[in-house]
Amino acid sequence: xxxxxxxxxxxxxxxxxxxxxxxxQHLGHNAMYWxxxxxxxxxxxxxxxxxxxxxxxxxxxxxxxxxxxxSSHLFLHxxxxxxxxxxxxxxxxSRGRYNEKLFFGSGTQLSVL
Amino acid sequence: xxxxxxxPQFLSIQEGENLTVYCNSSSVFSSLQWYRQEPGEGxxxxxxxxxxxxxxxxxxxxxQFGDARKDSSLHxxxxxxxxTGLYLCAGAFPVVGGAQKLVxxxxxxxxxxx
Numbered sequence: 045x046x047x048x049x050x051x052x053x054x055x056x057x058x059x060x061x062x063x064x065x066x067x068x069q070h071l072g073h074n075a076m077y078w079x080x081x082x083x084x085x086x087x088x089x090x091x092x093x094x095x096x097x098x099x100x101x102x103x104x105x106x107x108x109x110x111x112x113x114x115s116s117h118l119f120l121h122x123x124x125x126x127x128x129x130x131x132x133x134x135x136x137x138s139r140g141r142y143n144e145k146l147f148f149g150s151g152t153q154l155s156v157l
Numbered sequence: 158x159x160x161x162x163x164x165p166q167f168l169s170i171q172e173g174e175n176l177t178v179y180c181n182s183s184s185v186f187s188s189l190q191w192y193r194q195e196p197g198e199g200x201x202x203x204x205x206x207x208x209x210x211x212x213x214x215x216x217x218x219x220x221q222f223g224d225a226r227k228d229s230s231l232h233x234x235x236x237x238x239x240x241t242g243l244y245l246c247a248g249a250f251p252v253v254g255g256a257q258k259l260v261x262x263x264x265x266x267x268x269x270x271x
Contacts, residue, residue: 077256092256134199
């Protein structure tokens with residue numbers, strides 16, 4: 045148990061569906077992250093939030109829409125996804141300073157049909 | 158482009174052997190972190206190295222940060238079957254507004270055979 049909980053663990057959606065991924069951390073951290081892990085690519089940073097403010101958007105397509113209502117919760121809203129978006133989506137948190145370790149959740153395995 | 162090259166990508170050896178995994182980049186990092194990931198789980202931090210030339214030991218694992226803070230290595234002595242897993246290196250860059258940007262290598266999938 046890392047203190048970072050992601051739901052759902054598995055998600056299958058059609059290209060016209062709208063769904064949301066949820067991440068919650070119980071560590072009192074200030075920074076939260078979304079990463080994408082595909083079979084043939086390195087872990088890709090998508091978004092960084094620090095104290096609820098987005099500080100990094102790594103050129104992510106607009107069909108991925110993040111939301112950070114407070115420092116403990118992070119969402120990733122999905123709409124009109126493509127099959128190539130199928131991947132493991134990992135949420136992480138940290139205290140929000142440099143050189144800090146990241147605590148990862150177990151991820152949501154997403155399949156887009 | 159901030160790119161971390163990790164090698165080898167796959168490694169299968171016998172229990173008791175030694176091995177080294179390399180992580181190289183042309184970029185300078187504020188720190189370099191090594192993670193291990195088990196199937197169905199997120200990565201878990203093994204170690205963070207911050208100072209150029211730094212060496213850290215974690216039981217049979219030895220981590221080294223290059224003098225120029227662009228590369229790192231992970232050496233495992235007398236590998237055990239429990240060392241099997243995906244090993245990831247990650248270079249850290251500070252981000253405007255705080256926190257950090259952590260860029261990952263492709264990973265080394267290590268299999269230790271009994």
